[in-house]
C-alpha cells in the first residue's frame with residue numbers, strides 16, 4: 001500500500017491510525033487564506049492560490065487512504081459580499097484548478113462533484129464544473145464534493161420547496177415528510193453525513209456549512225491557516241477522531 005509514502009510520514013505515528021475505522025466522510029472548512037497572506041505581506045489572492053495547492057495534497061492523501069467522501073468548502077453563499085476583485089479571482093482560480101488538475105484527479109480515480117447553486121457562477125465555472133463531473137462520473141474512488149455558492153440554510157430551503165411542490169402535486173402527503181425525505185432533497189442526497197468536520201484558522205464556527213448533515217459530526221479545530229494545512233494535520237485529525245467516543249445519544 002502506498003499509504004504513508006510522503007516525507008511527512010514520521011510526523012504522526014501511522015501505526016496508531018486504524019485503517020479499518022477511517023471516517024467515511026471528511027468535511028473541511030478551508031479557512032485562513034487571507035490571514036496567511038497578510039502574515040507574509042502578500043495580497044489575499046496569494047493566500048487563495050496557496051490554499052488551492054494545499055487542497056491538492058489533501059485530496060491525494062484522502063484518495064490514498066481510501067476515504068470515500070471529502071467535502072470542501074470553496075465558496076459560501078455569504079462570500080459574495082467580498083470585494084468584487086476577490087470574488088472574481090476566486091472564480092478564476094476554481095477554473096484554473098479544474099483545468100490543471102482534472103486529468104490527474106481522473107487518473108487517481110476521483111469522482112468530482114459540486115454542491116451548491118452553481119447557476120449563479122460565471123459561465124466558465126459552470127462549464128468546467130459540469131465537464132469535470134461528467135468526465136469522472138464513472139470513477140470509483142474518492143468522491144470530492146466542491147461546495148461552491150453553498151449555504152446550509154439555503155440548501156434546507158431548497159429541500160423544503162421541492163417537498164412542498166410534491167405535496168401540492170398530490171404525490172405525497174404532509175405525513176410522509178420525515179428526516180430522510182428532507183435529507184433526500186439536499187445536495188448530499190445519497191451520501192453519508194460527515195463523520196468529522198475540520199476547521200483550521202482558529203475560528204470555531206460552522207459558517208453555514210452542512211448544518212443539517214453535521215448534526216452528529218465530530219469537530220476538529222486547529223490554529224493553523226489553511227495554506228499551511230498538510231498531510232500530517234489530516235492524519236492528526238483522523239487519529240484524534242478515532243479516539244472519540246461517538247454515542248449518538250446512547251450511553
Ligand code: IPE
Nearest residue numbers: 030031032033034035036074
Ligand atoms: C477561506 O479563506 C477562503 C474563502 C472563504 C473563499 P479566507 O479568505 O476566509 O481567509 P481569512 O479568513 O480572511 O483569513
Ligand code: IPE
Nearest residue numbers: 029030031073074075076207
Ligand atoms: C467559510 O469561511 C467559507 C469558506 C471557507 C469557503 P469564511 O471566512 O467565509 O467564514 P466566516 O466569515 O469567518 O464565518
Ligand code: MG
Nearest residue numbers: 031032033034
Ligand atoms: Mg475566513
